[in-house]
Amino acid sequence: EVQLVESGGGLVQPGGSLRLSCAASGFTFSSYAMSWVRQAPGKGLEWVSSITGSAGTTYYADSVKGRFTISRDNSKNTLYLQMKSLRVEDTAVYYCAKDKVVGATRGWFDPWGQGTLVTVSS
C-alpha cells in the first residue's frame, strides 16, 4: 500500500524557517515525481512545488519562489520542503502528493498524505 506521511509542521514566527518532510513507502520512490500542495484556513487548494523523480528538475509557484526549496533523498524515500522567510500568508496545511504516472510529471496527484499544519504567527 502506498503511504505518504508528512511531518515537521508547527508554529513559527514571521521571517522564520521550517523544514517539512514526507516519508514515502509502498512504491519505487525514485520513479515518481512528487509535489507539495497547501490549503490555507478556509481557502482552497494551492500547488506549491514539484520535483522530478531524479530530482533533476524542480518547479515552484511564484508565491514561494526564492523562499522555498523542494528536494528529495531517494535513498531515504523522503521528500522535503525547506521553507525560509515565512510569512503569515504561508499558514496552511501542507500536503505531499505522488504523481500518478511513473517517470513523468503529469500533475495527476495520487495519493496524498494527511498533511501537516504550518502556522506562521508572532
Added chain:
Amino acid sequence: DIQMTQSPSSLSASVGDRVTITCRASQTISSYLNWYQHKPGRAPKLLIYAASSLQSGVPSRFSGSGSGTDFTLTISSLQPEDFATYYCQQSYSTAPLTFGGGTKVEIE
C-alpha cells in the same frame, strides 16, 4: 497562468440527486483536467484524470467530461459519503499547476 473557474461554489442536494459541477479554464487545456474530492481532515482524493478517466477504486457514479476550456463532473446518484468539497485542477501547464476554487456539496 491558467485560471480555473468552478461553479457553483456550493450547492445543496439530497441523497439520490444527480449533481453537476462545472469548471472552465482561461485558455484551452485539451483534456488535461483532473477532479479531486476533499473531506475535512482527510487527504484529498483523485477521482477523475485526463478529463474523463475514472481513477481506480472510484465508484462509477462519478464521471467527467469535456475538453478545451469547459469541463463537467457529474455524480449520477449522490450518496451520503459524497458530501465533500470538489476541486478541478489543470495539468496542461506544469508550472504553475492550478486548482479551481472548489465546490462544496452539502446535504439539503
